[in-house]
Amino acid sequence: MSRAGQAPAPIRPTPTPTQETAPTYTEFHPRWYRPPISTYWWLGKSAYVKFILRELSSVAVAWTVALLLVQIRAISRGGDAYTRFLHRMSSPWMIAINIIAFAFLMLHSITWFNLAPKAMAVRIRGIRVPGLLISGPQYMAWIAISAIIFAIVLTR
Amino acid sequence: MNIPMIEMQVARYSPERDAQPYLQRFEVPVKPEWVILDALNYIKDKLDGTLTFRWSCRMGICGSCGYMVNNEPKLGCATFLSQYLPGPIKIEPLSNFPVVRDLVVEISEFLEKLKRVKPWLIHENGNGAGEYLQTPSQLEEFRQHSMCINCLLCYAACPISGLDPVFIGPAALALAQRYNKDSRDQGAEERMAILSHPEGIWGCTFVGECTKVCPKHVDPAGAIQQYKLAAAMEGIKQFLMPWGQRQEER
Amino acid sequence: MVNKETEPIFWTLFSAGGVVAALFLPAQLFLFGIAVPLGWVHAPAHAGMLELLQSPITRIYLFIVCSLPLFHFAHRFRYTLYDGLQIKHLNEMVFAGCYGVAIIGTLLAAYLVVTV
Numbered sequence: 134m135s136r137a138g139q140a141p142a143p144i145r146p147t148p149t150p151t152q153e154t155a156p157t158y159t160e161f162h163p164r165w166y167r168p169p170i171s172t173y174w175w176l177g178k179s180a181y182v183k184f185i186l187r188e189l190s191s192v193a194v195a196w197t198v199a200l201l202l203v204q205i206r207a208i209s210r211g212g213d214a215y216t217r218f219l220h221r222m223s224s225p226w227m228i229a230i231n232i233i234a235f236a237f238l239m240l241h242s243i244t245w246f247n248l249a250p251k252a253m254a255v256r257i258r259g260i261r262v263p264g265l266l267i268s269g270p271q272y273m274a275w276i277a278i279s280a281i282i283f284a285i286v287l288t289r
Numbered sequence: 290m291n292i293p294m295i296e297m298q299v300a301r302y303s304p305e306r307d308a309q310p311y312l313q314r315f316e317v318p319v320k321p322e323w324v325i326l327d328a329l330n331y332i333k334d335k336l337d338g339t340l341t342f343r344w345s346c347r348m349g350i351c352g353s354c355g356y357m358v359n360n361e362p363k364l365g366c367a368t369f370l371s372q373y374l375p376g377p378i379k380i381e382p383l384s385n386f387p388v389v390r391d392l393v394v395e396i397s398e399f400l401e402k403l404k405r406v407k408p409w410l411i412h413e414n415g416n417g418a419g420e421y422l423q424t425p426s427q428l429e430e431f432r433q434h435s436m437c438i439n440c441l442l443c444y445a446a447c448p449i450s451g452l453d454p455v456f457i458g459p460a461a462l463a464l465a466q467r468y469n470k471d472s473r474d475q476g477a478e479e480r481m482a483i484l485s486h487p488e489g490i491w492g493c494t495f496v497g498e499c500t501k502v503c504p505k506h507v508d509p510a511g512a513i514q515q516y517k518l519a520a521a522m523e524g525i526k527q528f529l530m531p532w533g534q535r536q537e538e539r
Numbered sequence: 540m541v542n543k544e545t546e547p548i549f550w551t552l553f554s555a556g557g558v559v560a561a562l563f564l565p566a567q568l569f570l571f572g573i574a575v576p577l578g579w580v581h582a583p584a585h586a587g588m589l590e591l592l593q594s595p596i597t598r599i600y601l602f603i604v605c606s607l608p609l610f611h612f613a614h615r616f617r618y619t620l621y622d623g624l625q626i627k628h629l630n631e632m633v634f635a636g637c638y639g640v641a642i643i644g645t646l647l648a649a650y651l652v653v654t655v
Binding site: 172175185188189191192194195197198199200201202204205206208209211212215216219222223227228231232234235238239241242245246271274275278279282283285286287289 | 556558568570575584586589591601604611623624644
Binding site: 448449452453482485486487489491517520521522523524525528 | 550
């Protein structure tokens with residue numbers, strides 16, 4: 134519908150009509166529809182839910198560090214403080230929270246090790262190293278380190 | 290022979306008439322080899338000629354026919370109707386883009402982002418005078434990222450593209466990496482200023498959906514994460530040792 | 540505070556913190572959060588734990604294991620608040636809150652680890 138002989142005007146993104154401004158129709162230019170994104174956008178797809186859960190595992194990480202700090206403080210203040218700390222950790226609520234936090238920590242570790250190969254394009258002689266060769270050693274290191282921590286602490 | 294029919298719910302939006310899109314229902318025959326594009330053309334030919342949608346090559350190379358099929362971004366020419374029996378199939382325009390009309394979305398913002406990352410060979414020889422030698426393994430480094438057909442399915446799948454319209458986005462960042470990894474290219478430094486930016490790679494939180502929906506297996510998520518590592522090391526170097534800056538851009 | 544010069548640093552802290560958290564924290568939480576309270580193992584005696592904590596290697600280890608994961612949390616949670624709740628307009632507050640927690644935690648860890 135452009136005037137004969139003239140090139141059509143270049144498309145420039147116009148300011149989108151918001152709730153406040155009344156939508157006006159610019160001749161020869163359509164009124165774009167931009168749907169608003171709901172706060173619950175992530176509930177729409179299971180992939181998004183898994184993503185948000187993975188991100189929320191960072192809260193469990195912070196929680197574990199907080200517990201570690203409390204534990205260090207308890208130990209350094211003496212045997213009574215340590216016993217009180219152990220007692221508080223045995224309350225049913227604490228155990229429940231820690232089981233949930235542990236599940237999130239596992240989610241963090243597993244997703245972290247599985248994503249690592251995608252973030253690194255390692256090539257040996259031009260052939261891309263398969264992902265398992267990158268995440269495999271990380272899982273081994275995880276198991277080895279956990280075993281060492283158990284051994285060191287439980288033999289006190 | 291009894292041809293099954295399937296219900297298609299197609300989003301309609303006419304900017305002159307409607308305040309927002311609505312779904313219109315059509316009954317479409319499911320011939321065995323038919324794809325979404327065949328169904329849409331059937332609707333346009335026989336049922337409602339006003340339906341508007343983009344398509345071109347119908348073989349998965351032009352990148353025009355991206356739609357949301359049952360809330361998943363898909364190419365219309367590459368998605369078979371029969372896998373959705375008994376139906377219904379909901380077809381909507383690609384998410385995270387403004388809707389111009391029916392299934393047509395406005396992509397000018399994407400084209401601007403694409404240009405911004407300088408997706409061309411930058412070489413001190415200027416316009417590439419002379420020949421470059423490149424081994425097959427050097428080609429292999431970036432070949433995967435060069436397969437992009439700009440279908441924008443990754444932008445529809447990426448939640449950050451929706452939440453943050455200034456995010457440069459998976460396809461543009463993958464294309465930048467295609468040139469960064471190209472052995473003939475010398476423009477990595479120039480692109481770093483544009484890419485290593487909250488609107489660029491740092492906006493990405495590695496959801497990974499872009500790689501999942503890509504019909505050409507470009508792996509934009511991998512491209513972005515690999516670049517994060519390189520950009521982080523470069524950024525820390527510049528932070529700790531700001532002297533000895535690179536030359537001003539010519 | 541959030542600009543293209545500083546983002547690489549925050550991302551690197553996030554990355555390092557993520558690796559440390561993935562490798563070390565599950566075992567730590569499992570020990571005193573689940574195994575000991577549920578009686579699966581005996582809690583080590585206080586004297587032994589104190590001696591363990593006073594070794595310089597343990598002090599350094601604990602400082603790293605407490606500090607880096609907090610920066611991992613800060614970065615990730617900051618982005619979750621932006622994307623999940625879409626509160627970009629509270630940019631500065633969210634940033635200060637998240638990294639404030641990380642810095643306070645790091646200082647606490649340093650203090651505790653030195654004064655054991």
